[in-house]
Every structure is written in C-alpha cells, then in structure tokens.
Amino acid sequence: MPNQPRAAANATQTFRIFSNRRAVCKRVFFRMVTGVILPFTGREGNPENRSGREVEERRMAQGQKPTINDVARLSGVSKKTVSRVINKSPLLNQATREMVEAVIAQLEYVPNPQARALALRRNFLIGLIHDNPNAQMVLGVQEGILDTIRNTEFALVVRPVDRHSPTMLEDIRRFIEQQRLYGVMLLPPISENDALAQLCRDLGCTVVRMGSARLDDDAHLVASNDQQAVSDAVAWLAELGHTRIGFVTGPEGFRSARERELGFTAGLSRAGLKPDPKLSVRGDYRFESGIAAGKKLLAGKKPPTAIFSSNDEMAAGVLHAARAQGLSVPEDVSIIGFDDTAIAAHIWPPLTTVRWPIRAMARTAALKLTRPETAASEPSFFLSDLVRRASVIECKP
Amino acid sequence: MPNQPRAAANATQTFRIFSNRRAVCKRVFFRMVTGVILPFTGREGNPENRSGREVEERRMAQGQKPTINDVARLSGVSKKTVSRVINKSPLLNQATREMVEAVIAQLEYVPNPQARALALRRNFLIGLIHDNPNAQMVLGVQEGILDTIRNTEFALVVRPVDRHSPTMLEDIRRFIEQQRLYGVMLLPPISENDALAQLCRDLGCTVVRMGSARLDDDAHLVASNDQQAVSDAVAWLAELGHTRIGFVTGPEGFRSARERELGFTAGLSRAGLKPDPKLSVRGDYRFESGIAAGKKLLAGKKPPTAIFSSNDEMAAGVLHAARAQGLSVPEDVSIIGFDDTAIAAHIWPPLTTVRWPIRAMARTAALKLTRPETAASEPSFFLSDLVRRASVIECKP
DNA sequence: CGTCTCGATGACACCGGTGTCGACAACGCG
DNA sequence: CGCGTTGTCGACACCGGTGTCATCGAGACG
Numbered sequence A, B: 001m002p003n004q005p006r007a008a009a010n011a012t013q014t015f016r017i018f019s020n021r022r023a024v025c026k027r028v029f030f031r032m033v034t035g036v037i038l039p040f041t042g043r044e045g046n047p048e049n050r051s052g053r054e055v056e057e058r059r060m061a062q063g064q065k066p067t068i069n070d071v072a073r074l075s076g077v078s079k080k081t082v083s084r085v086i087n088k089s090p091l092l093n094q095a096t097r098e099m100v101e102a103v104i105a106q107l108e109y110v111p112n113p114q115a116r117a118l119a120l121r122r123n124f125l126i127g128l129i130h131d132n133p134n135a136q137m138v139l140g141v142q143e144g145i146l147d148t149i150r151n152t153e154f155a156l157v158v159r160p161v162d163r164h165s166p167t168m169l170e171d172i173r174r175f176i177e178q179q180r181l182y183g184v185m186l187l188p189p190i191s192e193n194d195a196l197a198q199l200c201r202d203l204g205c206t207v208v209r210m211g212s213a214r215l216d217d218d219a220h221l222v223a224s225n226d227q228q229a230v231s232d233a234v235a236w237l238a239e240l241g242h243t244r245i246g247f248v249t250g251p252e253g254f255r256s257a258r259e260r261e262l263g264f265t266a267g268l269s270r271a272g273l274k275p276d277p278k279l280s281v282r283g284d285y286r287f288e289s290g291i292a293a294g295k296k297l298l299a300g301k302k303p304p305t306a307i308f309s310s311n312d313e314m315a316a317g318v319l320h321a322a323r324a325q326g327l328s329v330p331e332d333v334s335i336i337g338f339d340d341t342a343i344a345a346h347i348w349p350p351l352t353t354v355r356w357p358i359r360a361m362a363r364t365a366a367l368k369l370t371r372p373e374t375a376a377s378e379p380s381f382f383l384s385d386l387v388r389r390a391s392v393i394e395c396k397p
Numbered sequence C: 001c002g003t004c005t006c007g008a009t010g011a012c013a014c015c016g017g018t019g020t021c022g023a024c025a026a027c028g029c030g
Numbered sequence D: 001c002g003c004g005t006t007g008t009c010g011a012c013a014c015c016g017g018t019g020t021c022a023t024c025g026a027g028a029c030g
Helices: A004-017 A021-034 A050-061 A068-075 A079-086 A094-107 A113-120 A135-149 A168-179 A194-202 A226-239 A255-270 A287-299 A312-324 A342-346 A358-370 B004-017 B021-034 B050-061 B068-075 B079-086 B094-107 B113-120 B135-149 B168-179 B194-202 B226-239 B255-270 B287-299 B312-324 B342-346 B358-370
Strands: A125-130 A155-160 A183-186 A206-211 A221-224 A245-249 A280-282 A306-309 A334-336 A353-355 A380-382 A385-387 B125-130 B155-160 B183-186 B206-211 B221-224 B245-249 B280-282 B306-309 B334-336 B353-355 B380-382 B385-387
Touching: A068 A079, A068 A094, A079 A094, A113 B113, A125 A135, A125 A168, A125 A358, A135 A155, A135 A358, A135 B135, A135 B155, A155 A168, A155 B135, A168 A194, A183 A194, A183 A358, A194 A206, A206 A358, A221 A358, A226 A245, A226 A255, A226 A306, A226 A334, A226 A353, A226 A385, A245 A255, A245 A287, A245 A312, A280 A287, A287 A306, A287 A312, A306 A312, A312 A334, A312 A342, A312 B342, A342 B312, A342 B342, A358 A380, B068 B079, B068 B094, B079 B094, B125 B135, B125 B168, B125 B358, B135 B155, B135 B358, B155 B168, B168 B194, B183 B194, B183 B358, B194 B206, B206 B358, B221 B358, B226 B245, B226 B255, B226 B306, B226 B334, B226 B353, B226 B385, B245 B255, B245 B287, B245 B312, B280 B287, B287 B306, B287 B312, B306 B312, B312 B334, B312 B342, B358 B380
Parallel strands: A125 A155, A125 A183, A183 A206, A206 A221, A221 A380, A245 A280, A245 A306, A306 A334, B125 B155, B125 B183, B183 B206, B206 B221, B221 B380, B245 B280, B245 B306, B306 B334
Antiparallel strands: A155 B155, A353 A385, B353 B385
C-alpha cells in the first residue's frame, strides 16, 4: 500500500507533466528574489529581499538553524540534490546549482557537521597531538592552523600527550577512534615517531608531520630547514671573525638535534674551519644542561669566543655560566640560540637566535590536511630567519 | 499490514511467554562468561573469556567498532535499553543494567559521539576561547582541561581570537553554532567580557570563566585570588625591611590589573606603610612598558629598594632598566614579578614571582563544565604561590 | 478475582546529512 | 518510430544514537 512519501512523489510527477524543469526553477527563483515566499510569510512584502530576513528571523527566534530540508523545500528540489550542491557534485545541472546556491545564501544555511560526520563516518576535526615542546611554538602552531581553517567546517582539537607514558599509543588510538578525526598533525619531538604516524594512518586519517628533517612519508611533511639555518648562522659568526666557536648540541635521538649538528659542521667548513670535538658539548634542550655546557666550554684555557646553542633555553643557561665565570656577554663571548622563544627577547643581553616561521608552517600543514588538492603534494620546506640581537658582536682579537 | 519489525516484536513476545526476564538475563550472562556466544563463533571455546576477544578481533579486522545494535543484540535487549544503561537512567532493572554493562565491557563498546551529538543536538566539545595571554598559561590551561576530560567522551577544541577585531563576537557565534559546543571556557582578558559570556549562554552552552576577580555569574567562575597573593608578597617585602616599594601596574580596564593594585595597597597597609603615588607607574603588561616604568621609578632621588611588577614581562623590563642605570639586582633593588612564566626562571637573576596554579584551576574549570553536579556550585578561588628566587634580598639600609 | 497502578522495557520516528539505485526526459540512432 | 544512452534528479534506506509513547507483567486494592 502506498504510504505518504510515495503519494508525494506522484504529486510531483503529475506536476512535472505540465511544466518543464527550467520553468520551475525560474518561478521559484523569482519568488525568492522578489521576496514573496508564500508558504512562510503568508502575505506580500514590498520588493526588497526582506522575506528572506523574515524567514531567517523566524527561525532565529525559535533558536533553530535552517536544515537541508528547508533548503530543499524552498528550492523545490530534493534534499539529495541540495546535498549534491553542497558537495560540488559534477553531475548536476548548472541552473539548478545556482538556484540552490541562492537559496542557501539567502537562508545562511550551514550544513550540520555532526550529521555529516555521522553519515560519512568521519568527523571534520583536526587533531593536534604534541608533547610539550615550548609553549610559544604550540601556540604559534594553533594560530597558524586556525588561520587556515577559520571559516571552514573544520575545527581544531588539541591533545597534549606524554611521550614517556607507556600507554601513549593506546591513548592516542582511543582518542582518534572516538573522535573519528579527519586528520592529525604531529609536532616535534613526537612527529619523529614513525609508529605513531603509521597508527594514525591505519586509523584512516591523514597525517601531517612538522619537523626539522626529511622523513619517510615526504608528501605530508612540513619542515624547517634547520641545517641550512644553522649553517648560515655559523658562517655569519665566522665572517665576524670568530674562529673558535663552541656548540651545545641537543639530546641524542632527536632529529632536530642531529640536523642542527650537521648544519653546524657544514657552516664551519663553509668558513674553512675544522670542527673541534673539544668545543662541542651535549645538552638536553633544558636550561640546566645549558649551564653545565657553558661551564665546561668556558673553563678551558682557550675558551671559544662564540657559542652556538641548539635552543634558547640552553643559550640562557650558557649565559648564566658565562656570567658566573666573570665573563661578560657579548664582549667576551657571543651567544646564539635557536627557536626565538619569549626568553630570547627578554633576557639581557637580548639573544641572537634562529626563528622558525612556525605560524606559516602550520598554515601550510593545515592546508595539506584539509585541502590536499590545493597544497603541494611534496614536502614543504621553510627557511628560518636569523634574528640578530645584542648577544653577538665581532670577535675582538 | 504488519511489516517486518512488528513481526519481530511478536516473536519476542511469544518468547517471553515461556520465560521470565530474570531467567533470560541469567542465561545470556552465563553464555557471556563462559565465552560461548553461538551466533558469532559457531563453535565451542574453552572456558576462558576468549570468544569476546574473537568477536572483537573480527570487528577490528573489518575496521569496525561495535555499535549500540551489537550490544543490544548480544544482551538480548533493545537498543533503547542499552541507551538507558549508557545514560545511567534510574528507571531500569539492576540485573539488566549489570548484564548490559558486562556486554559493553566485553565488546569495549564506546558510544559514537557524533551520533549522540546529532540526536541530542549538542556536541561533546569544550571550546577554549582565548586571546593571547601568555603562551605558558594557555598551554597550562589546555593541559589542565585534558587532565579532567581524558577518558571521557569530551574533547577540547581551541579557538584563538583577536579581541580587537570588530567581528570577534560574530566569529565566535558562528563557531559555537556550527560546532554545537557543549561548553566554553573563557580565559583572561576576554573572560572579563560580559557580552561575550552572555552570547555563549544564549547559544545554549555553559560558560566557565577564568579570571582574577569576582564577576557577575559567580557559579561558573574559577579565579585566582590575586589580591591576597600580591598583598602577601608586599607584606613579605616589608618584613625584609623594604619601606620604599615601587609598583608597576597593569593596563587600565583589566580586572587582573585592578586586583593586583588593590592587593598592593592592602599589603602596604598591613605593613603599616602608606602608598606613595610617585612610586606607582602604569604599565601595559608588555616588556617595553616595564623598561619605561623601571627607568622612571629608579630615576628619582630616593629610588625604591624593591619593585613589584604586575607581570613577569614587565619585571624583566624593570630589570633591564635597572641594569642600564648601573644598578645591580638584587643588591640595589629587589624585583618581584607575577605569573611565573618561563622568562622568570631563565633570566638573571632568577625572578621571584607569583605563580597561578593554572593547571589546577583549569582542571576545576573543566569539571564545572563537564560534570557540574560533582563540582562546587559556587565560585572557586585559588591562592597563588609566591615563588622565591634570587631577585629579592633583604633591604640593606 | 477483576481492575488499577506502576516499574521496566520495546517499537518507532527522528536528528540532518549521505550512498545507492532507479526513474524520467532529451537525445542520437538505425 | 522504437530503441538504447546519457544527463539529472528523487525515493529510500542508512549512519548510531535519543525521545515519546505504548505495552506488558506484577503487585496493590476493592
């Protein structure tokens, strides 16, 4: 026995016997433009586009947003067709598309992300997974991502994790599964964790890693060219006359630390200098290790006249060590850091450092995640800037 | 004419004529425990709870997660009943509840947040809206929120905004509407924006504001007691013998700045000192304004022996100014900051400062947002710690 | 022992989109 | 003119939960 929908279908068909589609479109369109949408207002409006507002206000008053059904009804098409318009399906008449788009604009209709998420079994959430690198950087990344996804249906959900926790992978798996993330962005240092990246991909989301070096899955990498940046900085020190240049490395096992080491060596050889193992001390990216490294480097008989530290915190530590030994900076020893964190600008003397273009990198990364067709399908490399501040001067022999 | 579901219903009824509910429960429960779930395995298992694993593995292999229908089928109840279990509905038999819970545990079933979001017209997303206070704080808040919502169905979505943008309110409205946020958390300084808080409430989400003072909607406030903290710090300076204490305020119009001023005055009077308007200079929370303020304060004939700065950045500025005038810190002038940002620990000398218990505050705030019944229904106040570092010493007359 | 109430549960529609598949019109072709 | 083909579009079921209301058995009660 035919139920209600079928009857409606019959009605539609009957209707269409007497009018071709084009005419239908035009008529609906005309009603819209002149603002007389009878089923809703029930009275005439003057020839402004006011009725759209009225409809809209009526909904607003009820705290309701227009749904796909409203658009379909007003356009005189099925909701599937509206769906096609939203998703820019190619197999759809141009006139129909334009008409529906006009209705959408008039109603200020926005698709419900939750319903789409349910139907598509995929959410429009970008996950930012990180393990506490410096706060400045995390915030910069968040802002960069927002730059890209603002005014889209995407949202950014963050998930700080602890990379030393044995359950980290499991936690992240549950998180991604539950929220049905669309894509995830990995920040250093956990961006170097291949198992994690693979897990995310297995869970069906695209992955973009921010890092400082070439990794296996190149297409989804956004990296700074640390090596080049450090090399340039060292070459600059050499130009200033420094020949004994100390180096504080990052912790072993960190790709970024390795890249900076390579850059340091490259910079030295560009300047015709040979690396001196006694002038290289390992640090762990923390303030205290910077103090220790500085003490060790500056204790020798022929201390370096400049010290490159693999991050700002350690550079601040080196500064402390220098001062503790009665040396003044930059007169006795020049110091360069890396990252341009807030510390760099606020210590005395202000620290020369290398700045990652974090926000721009995050913008690109978000683009790769959300609109892979518009972003380059190869790794993106960004060159860092050398921020020259008072902590470096010419070498006085 | 009866359709398929109705036939199924009849079958169920027939079945129940011959067995009372309790028995059904027991039987299903037994099958579960012994691990023989015939409809799925089709063969016996040894008396371990292995079959659950098998079922689970089968689903995993297909990349599918159990749905409410699976739970319902395995439990022999309707999905509505499962729904009641999930939502801890009170009108539901205890035995049934336990049985369903056992099945849920066995399947490791997790409700689909998107489907719930659609049905409830409300998402389980907590929005963190902030306008660039210091990065350390934002990150601390994010971690605190995560502490609370980890292992729940909630997720944290962040939204940095620009409070100077004319479209800020509109942007935030669209954001909340589109994502159907469950609740939002507002950080200073925009947590002081009453219009914004009202907008969020109008949009149907609960609001928790973090701040430094009592506001209008007290129940949803998490605040630090800046006034008390500053007062204590000043009293301590007085105990150390300082009588001429300088003050660098925050910018006008900021509640936090006002609170710190009040605390300063209170601290002075506790120590029997009178505020001296010449020892108070207005700053804007930025490094440069700290330099200017320091210069001004220290230029007089009788400069203060201690300076309280309303945040760390400005304190670092004061430090610069002191050094520029040939004064040493803390020998000539003691300095106290506020916030305990990364700068405080890494400048020389390490800065005595007041630390907000940010992470704990954020934990509480998230609790108020997500489980209002367990959190206190009144404003929560947190007392800040004074972190004593080398930048303060006794006053040498 | 019939009736009424009440606790516990299920059938069904619904939230707002999407995929599938079939219907229909216009068109080209033998 | 009958036929298949192509371009558009709609009916329907479905995603995985929730609200509403009806239903059923059991105990209270007259």
